[in-house]
Amino acid sequence: MSLPSSSSAPTGPIETRHGACNLCEAICGLTFQVQNERIVSVKGNEADPLSRGHICPKAVALKDLHEDPDRLRQPVRRVGDRWEPISWDQAFDLVVDGLVKVREQHGTQAVAVYQGNPSIHNWGNVTHGHLFFSQLRTRARFSATSVDQLPHHLAAYWLYGHQFMLPIPDIDRTQYMIMLGANPMASNGSLMTAPDMRGRLKALRERGGKLVVLDPRETETTALSDEHLAIVPGSDAAWLLSVIHTLFDEALVKPDAWSELIQGLDALRAAVQPFSPEATAAYTGVEAAITRRLTREFAHTSAAVMYGRMGVSTQAHGALCQWAIQVINLLTGNVDRVGGALLTTPALNLISAGLMGKGHYDVWRSRVRGAPEFAGELPVSVMAEEMLTPGKGQIRALVTSCGNPVLSTPNGTQLDRALEGLDFMVSMDFYINETSRHADVILPPTCFVEHDHYDLVFLHLAVRNTARYSDAIVPAAPDARHDWQIYSELAQRYARRAWSLERSSAWQRIQGLATRALMAKLSPRRVLALGLRRHQAPVRMADLLAHPEGIDLGPLQPSLVATLRRKRKTVSLLPDAVARELPLVTAEFLSTACSDTLRLIGRRDVRTNNSWMHNSERLVSGKNRCVLWMHPHDAQARQLQDGQSVAVSSRVGRIIVPLHVTPKIRTGVVSLPHGWGHNRAGVQLKVAQAHAGVSINDLTDDRAIDRLSGNAAFSAVPVEVSPA
Known part of the structure; x- marks a missing residue:
């Protein structure tokens, strides 16, 4: 996909440089045409062994993000209602002084951290961010994990003993x-x-396979499916339990290689006994006969896999959903099976190398609500109340890293208000957005094409084992700082400044200073090279440099069963927390009560990703995508017309949005996309503000969480819709 030329088009020879798009999890390989250090075109790289030439509109917009006049290129501090550019040296001192002052006055827990989604996409955050964050010594840690994926990690921790042992669907070989x-x-x-995904799903059908999708609305994916079931939002856990019930009821349990490793079959059978398909059908909207047929088809297929993502994670029973999906794959022998769900074996395996913590659960709880922590983080749903509720441990300072929680966490209006009352705030961000506008100091890292990249995390989640290192596509400005450089400098300055606040011995502090000074000299590329060599990876840095298009390490292979046997570990199918939860949800899941209340769900668009991709004209042009979807029957019952403005209200807020009446959504359900709402004062995103839309998270409820994991329950929010 070529980019339009401009009146100031560069002249000179054109170079082809290999890179990657790290805007979303697909990490597609790209080729950039560069002329005089300016990007003139972006195309998919057909030689990339994972993406195979695929490209979407977001990748083309990398040029827009890089050249965006609204992007910050040097630190700024807030002076009243205006922003003042400052030097990096001034900025680092202001940040350290502000954080230390709050810590001295109010204690360690008064300083909080929020890490947004791009923190994992930029590998400098992964390699060096901990150097700074660990210095804060706070339990008030939050991240986007508890916005969308915490149930996955909790299920993996319960069943396999490690939060990142996430078996990936072997989509290229499943039937x-x-x-x-x-x-x-x-x-x-x-x-x-x-x-x-289009090519992969078409290949599934061409080899005689079948795709079944359960979703309350028709999507781009259901269009390619063999069967679509419009399940009631928020009822997925009940349906999954009915599948487990059917596996036992019809003697379809065949764990195969897992027979000697799994424990608790009898206890699980007894626990799911109430949840027959006949008992849950009225609650889920899925006929019992269909559930039983799908369960039989799934169990009788030698290479099958069940997969659930955002819609099942971000609901009141997200942890139950992800646990049940794993259990169904286990009971049918499809975990660690070709064509089922397999662990990846990336070149630098952070799990086997011991570089990724296995996690822990409910070691401490939040101060106000008593929500459980997981892997050292508290749920984002409690972040605002921890700022607004007075008392010992009240959050009075915040560090945000590559995140915009005002638009991406529940009850954004409340969080907006909470941020206004902080004593000090710093944001690592290159935009003045809905969240960073509250900061006292903003530290902007380089843009995606200005630094090198290696997918330390997402290669652990890929459907094929590959390795790819990309050098910077264009050079950064001389005074720019990469994210790893920002964290390294902050870590060293904060450690020196907060010396007197540390409880460790003088010798331990000296060792810490030395370690941080050493890491500050090691770039992520050097860390990667050392890691590949030390952990005997199948490739070395020289190999990656010689093959910037990527190196194919082959399809996923069975390894989890062997790993657990080697470690003499077993899998308990019914964790204690789940065993306690099932009796509590029985009455709810077996209820046949109907309600006229509409349920709000989210919606994904290929041209957007969270809240920070709306300042590119090419991504927001065309028809308005921030509209409320509603079924014609629901619109008629409320005397609403397609295209009119409607008021949508929930317990926490009210918004005005255009209505789109469509049969492509289940009755009783309405849908809004995530990430919009750029109409707040002080935001400096000209294109985004011209296409402001509304924020779905001005409606989602901070009190609605998954009881087991604490993950935000964004899906199935009760709302009312009326003429504006």
Whole structure:
């Protein structure tokens, strides 16, 4: 896909440079045409072994993000209602002084951290961010994990003993796939890095396979499915339990290689006994006969896999959903099976190398609500109340890293108000957005094409084992700082400044200073090279440099069973937390009560990703995509017309949005996309403000969380819709 030329088009020879798009999880390989250090075209790289030439509009917009006049290119500090450019040296001192002052006055827990989604996409954050964040010594840690994926990690921790042991659907070899709450045609996969989903799903059908999708609306993915079931939002856990019930009831349990490793079959059989398909059908909207037929088809297929993503994670029973999906794959022998769900074996395996913590659960709880932590983080749903509720441990300072929680966490209006009352705030961001506008100091890192890249995390989630290192496409400005350089400098300055606040011995502090000074000299590329050599990876840095298009390491292979046997570990099918939860949800899941209340769900679009891609004209041009979807029957019952403005209200807020009446959504359900709402004062995003839209998270409820994991329950929010 070529980019339009401008009146100031560069002259001179054109070079082809290999890179990657790290805007979403697909990590597609790209080729850039560069002339006089300016990008003139972006195309998919057909030689890339994972993406195979696939490209979507977001990748082309990398040029827009790089050249965006609204992007910050040097630090700024807030002076009243205006922003003042400052030097990096001034900025680092202001940040350290502000954080240390709050810590001295109010204690360690008064400083909080929020890490947004791009923190994982930029590998400098992964390699060096901990140097700074660990210095803060706070338990007030939050991230986008508890916005969308915490149930996955909790299920993996319960069953396999490690939060990142996430078996990935072997989509290129499966014969039968059941997909819940996912739209990979728009997302290119999520916790399943799978670019070119259209090609992969078409190949599934061409080899005689079958795709079944459960989703309350018709999506780009359901259009390619063999069967689509419009399940009631928020009822997926009940349906999944009815599948487990059917596996036992019809003697379809065949764990195969897992027979000697799994424990608790009898206890699980007894626990799911109430949830027959006949008992849950009225609640889920899926006929019992269909559930039983799909379960039989799935169990009798030798290579099958069940996969659930955002729609099932971000609901009141997200942890139950992700646990049940794993259990169904286990009971049918499809975990660690070719064509089922397999662990990846990336070149630098962070799990086997011991570089990724296995996690822990409910070691401490939040101060106000008592929500459980996971892997050292508290749920984002409690972040605002921890700022607004007085008392010991009240959050009074915040560090945000590559995140915009005002638009991406529940009850954004409340969080907006909470941020206004902080004593100090710093944002690592290159935009003045809905969240960073509250900061006292903003530190802008380089843009995506200005630094090198290696997918340390997403290669653990890819549907094929590959390795690819990309050098910077264009050079950064002389005074720019990469994210790893920002964190390294902050870590060293903060450690020196906060010396007297540390409880460790003088010798431990000296060792810490030395370690941070050493890491500050090691770029992510050097860390990668050392890691590949030390952990005997199948490739070396020289190989990656010689093959910038990527190196194919082959399809996924069975390894989890062997790993657990080697470690003499077993899998308990019914974790204690789940065993306690099932009796509590029985009455709800077996209820036949109907309600006229509309349920709000989200919606993904291929041209957007979270909240920070709306300042590119090419991504927001065309028809307005921030509209409320509603079924014609629901519109008629409320005397609403297509195209009119309607008021949508929930417990926490009210918004005005255009209505789109369509039969492509289940009755009783309405849908809004995520990431919009750029009409707040002080935002400096000209294109985004011209296409402001409304924020779905001005409606989602911070009190609605998954009881087990604490993950935000964005899906199935009760709302009322009326003429504006």
